[in-house]
Amino acid sequence: NAGVTQTPKFRILKIGQSMTLQCTQDMNHNYMYWYRQDPGMGLKLIYYSVGAGITDKGEVPNGYNVSRSTTEDFPLRLELAAPSQTSVYFCASSLAGSTDTQYFGPGTRLTVL
Amino acid sequence: AQSVTQPDIHITVSEGASLELRCNYSYGATPYLFWYVQSPGQGLQLLLKYFSGDTLVQGIKGFEAEFKRSQSSFNLRKPSVHWSDAAEYFCAVGAQDTGRRALTFGSGTRLQVQP
Numbered sequence: 001n002a003g004v005t006q007t008p009k010f011r012i013l014k015i016g017q018s019m020t021l022q023c024t025q026d027m028n029h030n031y032m033y034w035y036r037q038d039p040g041m042g043l044k045l046i047y048y049s050v051g052a053g054i055t056d057k058g059e060v061p062n063g064y065n066v067s068r069s070t071t072e073d074f075p076l077r078l079e080l081a082a083p084s085q086t087s088v089y090f091c092a093s094s095l096a097g098s099t100d101t102q103y104f105g106p107g108t109r110l111t112v113l
Numbered sequence: 114a115q116s117v118t119q120p121d122i123h124i125t126v127s128e129g130a131s132l133e134l135r136c137n138y139s140y141g142a143t144p145y146l147f148w149y150v151q152s153p154g155q156g157l158q159l160l161l162k163y164f165s166g167d168t169l170v171q172g173i174k175g176f177e178a179e180f181k182r183s184q185s186s187f188n189l190r191k192p193s194v195h196w197s198d199a200a201e202y203f204c205a206v207g208a209q210d211t212g213r214r215a216l217t218f219g220s221g222t223r224l225q226v227q228p
Contacts, residue, residue, distance in 0.1 A: 033215050042220040098207035099145040104156035
């Protein structure tokens with residue numbers, strides 16, 4: 001039981017490049033989330049999903065896209081990377097919604113130069 | 114909308130000393146409250162949570178937290194801190210009866226432990 005896994009662990013992008021951050025969970029959780037963590041700012045919700053085929057925006061969705069074609073996978077897409085997207089990205093999952101424990105992946109540290 | 118405030122950005126304590134990390138929330142009904150810990154370079158791990166019932170909850174690693182409705186607080190405590198407790202601690206609130214489906218996190222408190 002691996003829990004929530006994220007790849008890659010680290011990535012450096014140039015301005016304007018695109019990339020996809022991968023997230024997979026093996027706990028059969030309905031809810032999945034993407035957060036970004038900036039120093040001193042806590043975690044900000046980018047997108048979340050309540051099940052396969054259903055996604056919704058969080059607090060800071062601009063510049064990102066998501067899809068949820070299966071229960072297990074919830075990739076985050078950056079289309080045109082900007083320096084403001086330099087951050088640490090965490091994927092999380094939970095069985096229920098905001099009243100349930102969220103399980104976090106180890107994070108992806110992204111730098112945009 | 115709910116919100117969480119962690120007033121202390123950084124706290125330093127000596128090993129063996131007691132610890133209290135403050136958390137205040139804003140929400141109209143009974144909240145679902147969580148404390149998470151993040152060790153350097155790691156993801157977040159749940160320490161404890163409060164949903165209902167006994168207002169003093171026990172968690173992992175010897176931590177406990179007390180829900181005080183009158184003060185809108187959910188402070189985290191540990192009687193004797195170990196060097197391995199050095200980490201960042203996040204308080205979070207969830208709500209069942211709003212459209213928001215995710216937790217709202219505070220900005221975190223970084224704990225440094227002196228030998």
